[in-house]
Amino acid sequence: MLFSNKEIANYVNQNFVSSWQSVRDVPTISFDFGQGKTLKRTLNGNIATYVCTADGKVLDVLPGLYEPEAFKDRLEQLELLYRFISPMPEARQSAALLSYHRIQQSLLSKAQQPARFIETNEGIKLVQTAMDANQNWSKPLPSGEGERKTIVPKDDLATWEKLTADVRFNETQMRKVVHERLASVASVKPNQISHWLYREVLHADIDDPYLGLSPVLFSAWPFSESPAKMGTN
Amino acid sequence: MITKRILLAATVMAVLAPLAYAGGDSKVEKGATAVPASEAVRVARSFPEGSFSKMAIERPLKKAISDLSAPVGGAKSELRTSTLSPAAVSPHGKQVQPGLVNWESNFKTACLKAKTSAKPVLHFQMMGRLDEEFC
Numbered sequence: 082m083l084f085s086n087k088e089i090a091n092y093v094n095q096n097f098v099s100s101w102q103s104v105r106d107v108p109t110i111s112f113d114f115g116q117g118k119t120l121k122r123t124l125n126g127n128i129a130t131y132v133c134t135a136d137g138k139v140l141d142v143l144p145g146l147y148e149p150e151a152f153k154d155r156l157e158q159l160e161l162l163y164r165f166i167s168p169m170p171e172a173r174q175s176a177a178l179l180s181y182h183r184i185q186q187s188l189l190s191k192a193q194q195p196a197r198f199i200e201t202n203e204g205i206k207l208v209q210t211a212m213d214a215n216q217n218w219s220k221p222l223p224s225g226e227g228e229r230k231t232i233v234p235k236d237d238l239a240t241w242e243k244l245t246a247d248v249r250f251n252e253t254q255m256r257k258v259v260h261e262r263l264a265s266v267a268s269v270k271p272n273q274i275s276h277w278l279y280r281e282v283l284h285a286d287i288d289d290p291y292l293g294l295s296p297v298l299f300s301a302w303p304f305s306e307s308p309a310k311m312g313t314n
Numbered sequence: 315m316i317t318k319r320i321l322l323a324a325t326v327m328a329v330l331a332p333l334a335y336a337g338g339d340s341k342v343e344k345g346a347t348a349v350p351a352s353e354a355v356r357v358a359r360s361f362p363e364g365s366f367s368k369m370a371i372e373r374p375l376k377k378a379i380s381d382l383s384a385p386v387g388g389a390k391s392e393l394r395t396s397t398l399s400p401a402a403v404s405p406h407g408k409q410v411q412p413g414l415v416n417w418e419s420n421f422k423t424a425c426l427k428a429k430t431s432a433k434p435v436l437h438f439q440m441m442g443r444l445d446e447e448f449c
Binding site: 159 | 412413414415416417418419420421422423424425426427428429431432433434435436437438439440441442443444
């Protein structure tokens with residue numbers, strides 16, 4: 082859905098070199114309405130968007146689903162992070178990146194809005210903005226950039242209120258954990274943290290054949306055999 | 315124990331058989347009698363609001379049913395049904411275009427290209443495949 086949005090795709094094509102990777106099959110579920118009508122949907126799938134240097138080092142991660150406007154806004158911020166970091170000597174890059182994650186983790190831990198990069202005549206700066214109690218996390222966060230036009234049709238599924246709630250959760254809870262992790266490692270590549278990210282942040286353990294859902298799926302299971310045993314018999 | 319296994323096998327078969335027949339791009343079995351979309355929408359709307367409030371599936375399901383009445387090949391035809399024209403279905407079965415982004419073949423290639431373009435790398439991880447219908 083996100084990458085089919087023309088504005089998102091154009092922005093990504095202009096500012097990033099992109100790749101995608103499947104971490105495992107996605108579980109699906111089918112509804113049979115009878116009379117030949119069946120509906121197939123995915124179940125408990127999840128995504129993560131990493132922004133990395135050309136050396137493959139992770140700068141930051143957007144965990145989970147985002148609405149298009151929020152997604153573009155956060156990508157713009159991460160592109161500024163890249164341009165903020167990349168002119169520095171390598172040793173200073175690591176220190177600056179660790180500092181960035183510590184600042185963001187600290188602000189989110191205090192339920193404050195994360196700092197934002199702004200570009201001025203003097204260069205790119207990371208600034209802390211005042212927290213608005215009614216902040217809509219699904220929209221571009223305030224940084225004096227002015228009102229933006231919407232990039233999503235009104236009846237699009239992306240405006241679904243549950244997705245809005247997801248964005249808030251991603252930004253306030255999940256990213257806090259991500260910042261905490263990235264503030265503790267000088268350099269990490271996507272595949273070095275993807276298992277941790279899916280298990281601890283996205284709550285979908287990709288190493289577990291039942292994605293960590295076994296207690297829910299089998300707690301009322303009428304048979305005594307464990308799911309693991311079922312899979313091998 | 316043997317009785318349990320027989321019961322288990324029967325249960326699994328009962329659940330999996332319809333899924334197996336629902337495979338492929340068309341989610342409606344060939345030769346099945348189609349329910350008019352207007353009737354499906356009427357039935358969906360007849361449920362009292364909130365009757366499925368504990369099910370997170372409610373809204374997408376209602377939306378999916380209402381989409382059955384959308385014009386053939388319309389912008390909302392995410393849900394593939396037999397009402398789609400053959401041209402709207404990928405010639406490679408479940409293969410679909412992975413959005414409008416210019417994807418490199420893998421992360422390593424993207425990093426190599428990023429070195430010459432002075433751009434950061436956007437690496438997207440997901441369950442399922444971006445070039446398949448269900449991802």
